[in-house]
Amino acid sequence: MEISGKILGPLGHLHFDAFNGAMDLEHCQRLLTAYQELAETPQVKVILLWGGEDFFSNGIDLVSIDQQYNPAILAYKNLRGLNGLIRAILSTPDKLVLAALGGPAAAGGVMLALACDLRYARAGLVLNPHYVNMGLSGSEFFSLLLPRAVGQGWAEKLLYEAQPISAELACRIGLLHGEIDGASFEKEITERAAFLAENNLQARLATKRLLNRGLLERLDEAEQAELRAMKDCCNEPEFNEARRAFIKKEASPQFANIATKGPRGT
């Protein structure tokens, strides 16, 4: 579970590698601390969230949750841990935050990206911006962040149909802001971030504050409503069955195919 923060000029780079993209409670807490260090560094103007090598993030860690005496309790703590990180990102008024998705993302991992001001992905990867396949209603401020980015209609489609979507489609609907070829991914994003940091940053930050106006005031209410529903879901047999099936599938080639490419391996 490697987490590393690095400051290069005006850019704060945050890499966080979690096995299978699953961020357990401790990982979320450590990542929050690392993020806060960058957020509190005046020299840093733009923060880049790089995720891990194989996955950007797949949200909470269902394996450690499954091993708990009462999975619902750890799931709840894990969700709150991830919410804390997302809340910190959304509450950063004096820096731009970029998500650089070098690998796929799912559920809370997608919402983590959606908390960022700009989101770029390696070309060809797949996102799973939904929860219901895991027997869960949704968390990580999805009820605010997803409709804000893609509109209510697309949010409904993504959440209810619960299918993987390509980065290309994600760009078309506003979930992502760009697909970048693999070979130049890091270089291109770093250059874009440097440009943002060095050109009209104050205007961009003023725009950000206006765009986010009202969002922060709604976080508490959204979090409480989402967590209440998640608590109920986490105590239902659907969650236990879906979680166990997911954990069994995780090691299979079929699942890896779905997770990285799409439902038909394309």
Place this chain on the structure above:
Amino acid sequence: MGLEYLEGFEDAATAQTLAREIGTLAAKRPQTRLMHLCGSHEQAINENTLRQLLPDSVEIVPGPGCPVCVCPVEDIDLAVTLAREPGVTLLTFGDMIRVPGTVESLAQARKEGASVQVIYSPLDAIAKAKEAPEQQFVFFSVGFETTVAGVAGLAAAKLPGNLTFLMANRYMPPVLRLLMEIHDQSIQGFLLPGHAAIITGLEPYRFMETEYKLPCAVAGFEPVDVLYGILGLMRQIDQGQAKVENLFKRLAKDEGNQAAWGLINRVFELGPGIWRGIDKIPGSAFRLKADYAHLDALKRFAARPAYAPRAHPPGCQCHRIMLGEKRPTDCAHFKKGCTPNNPLGPCMVSVEGTCYSWFRFSGL
């Protein structure tokens, strides 16, 4: 001198006065949710219809404070298994024999020939063991700090060699920490259990002041005690305070009972413990220290249940009721398939269990 010293703790007029003061403070805010951590508080509230004395905007949420309810099903299954061993008699308190295990309760096992006897005090265990030296006796011990003090006294005494312990005693403060970790911001204060505080004092609860900054009040169990505790919490909320306050001073000292706590710590250490259906909570189970390991029934007897534990039958909401997430009336089994005569979950067994208490006293 505060009301906590007064003897009028059963006085109806005092209760009315306190209820009015609570009403005045409650009117200043739309809603107040307080939680208690003690089955005896829930029993006192229901027996004395205290909820009806409070304004609608004040909700008293029952917490995980019934010792019978939180006793792990794993230990009940062990107790059933040991009671079925030839030559072994299992001793326990009355409520425990009816608590559902995974397959059966102790009462059901007894009907089929298992040797189970009810005792009323830990001292009874010594008498039973001395009466039948050819028999092995296992005392299945449940309860919180107050009960474990008696067990510690017993363990530290010279015991008959045919008496051992199956320990399922739990320590309160860690479950309060768990409640805070899954806290949804809706609870504004906690009534702390007076009898547990008599032993430990206030110190183990100080983290509520420093880490979580939520009002807490140690309260006794008479109607006026409970109302006085609620009023204390309302005052703290009103004044923006977050103290651990002792409002049960006529019996509980701030520093606790050092002799009893010292004895407990001589005999027991704290380890992770399951709270039935809730979680395995670090530092919440009293375990015999190495010097007393010879008293551990699990070391003397090899028999173990032949089946995997199951905390609750499908649909049973006991664990969520104990966490304050659900009410008994939210459970589809309540008063239908689950009654005191046929309890499906542990909360319907004991007078301190929330479901039993609501069934028996609330008139719902």
